[in-house]
Amino acid sequence: xxxxxxxxxxxxxxxxxxxxxxxxxWPLMLVIAALILIRDGWPIFxxxxxxxxxxxxxxxxxxxxxxxxxxxxxxxxxxKAHRITKTGYFMRRYRLDELPQLFNILKGDISFVGPRPPLxxxxxxxxxxxxxxxxxxxxxxxxxxxxxxxxxxRLLADCATPAETEAVYERRCVPRKARLxxxxxxxxxxxxDQRLTVATxxxxxxxxxxxxxxx
Numbered sequence: 001x002x003x004x005x006x007x008x009x010x011x012x013x014x015x016x017x018x019x020x021x022x023x024x025x026w027p028l029m030l031v032i033a034a035l036i037l038i039r040d041g042w043p044i045f046x047x048x049x050x051x052x053x054x055x056x057x058x059x060x061x062x063x064x065x066x067x068x069x070x071x072x073x074x075x076x077x078x079x080k081a082h083r084i085t086k087t088g089y090f091m092r093r094y095r096l097d098e099l100p101q102l103f104n105i106l107k108g109d110i111s112f113v114g115p116r117p118p119l120x121x122x123x124x125x126x127x128x129x130x131x132x133x134x135x136x137x138x139x140x141x142x143x144x145x146x147x148x149x150x151x152x153x154r155l156l157a158d159c160a161t162p163a164e165t166e167a168v169y170e171r172r173c174v175p176r177k178a179r180l181x182x183x184x185x186x187x188x189x190x191x192x193d194q195r196l197t198v199a200t201x202x203x204x205x206x207x208x209x210x211x212x213x214x215x
Contacts, residue, residue: 009190010111010190010193011108013112013190013193013194014105014111014112015106017105017112017197018102018105018106018112021102022102022106025099025102028096028099029099029100032063032087032091032096032099033063035087036063036064036087039085039086039087040064040067040085040087040088043064043068044063044064045061045062045063045064045100046061046062046063046064046065046066046097047059047060047061047062048060048062048119049119049120050117050118050119050120050138051117051118051119051120051123051130051134051138052109052110052117052134052137052138053134054123054127054130054131054134057120058104058109058110058117060101060104060109060110060117061100061101061103061104062097062098062100062101063091063096063097063098063099063100064085064088064097065084065085065087065088065089065091065092065097066080066083066084066085066088067083067085069083073119073121073162074119074121074162074165074166074169075119075156075165075166075169075173076156076165077156077157077159077162077164077165077168077169078156078157078158078159078160078165079159079160079161079162079164079165080165081157098140101140105140109138110137110138110139110140111137111138111139111140112139112140112141112193112197113139113140113141113142113188113193113196113197114136114137114138114139114142114181115133115134115136115138115139115142115144115177115178115181116138116139116142116144116145116177117138118130118133118134118138122170122174125170126170126174129174129175129178130178132178132182133178133181133182135185136181136185136188140200141196141197141199141200142180142181142184142196143180143181143183143184143196144176144177144178144180144181144184145200146196146199146200147180148173148176148177148180152169152173152177155168155169155172155173156168156169156173
């Protein structure tokens, strides 16, 4: 049974955070959108299908950080580095490209805290694994994101071809992130969600997780 995180408390926390951040950040989002339009042209947003359950997809929003190509698939590795725009480098450094996901949270597609929503191809490739991971509503951030994000970027940055990127991601990233997501799901509380949300804003893992040796 899918135990999607639809509890009233977590949804209210999501709405409280998202409304606050939209009020505070809408001028920045307008500036970023204008920069992309002026420097890189249309489209402003990158829209890609992600999975919120093993069978249900949704369209995830990001600010576009790469040049357009006719076809694109899989995660971003070193093989795609040449496509990152100057604006995109800046956005990715501070994760500003993910700000439009506030609207995904507002719609209820994702939560603030949860496993990162995977591409359909990986859910189909690892159905048993993602069948467990996606029992929780996906999120913008989570324990796996905070602990493993930089390691994943480093591993994939060394990949020179799409095939190599795919192999490294499936072999080294998917199982490690899934393990961290499942560990967090077993211990998850509203307070721990709040800690990880704040930790994401300040880009620093809470001491309680550092002490437990989850690195």
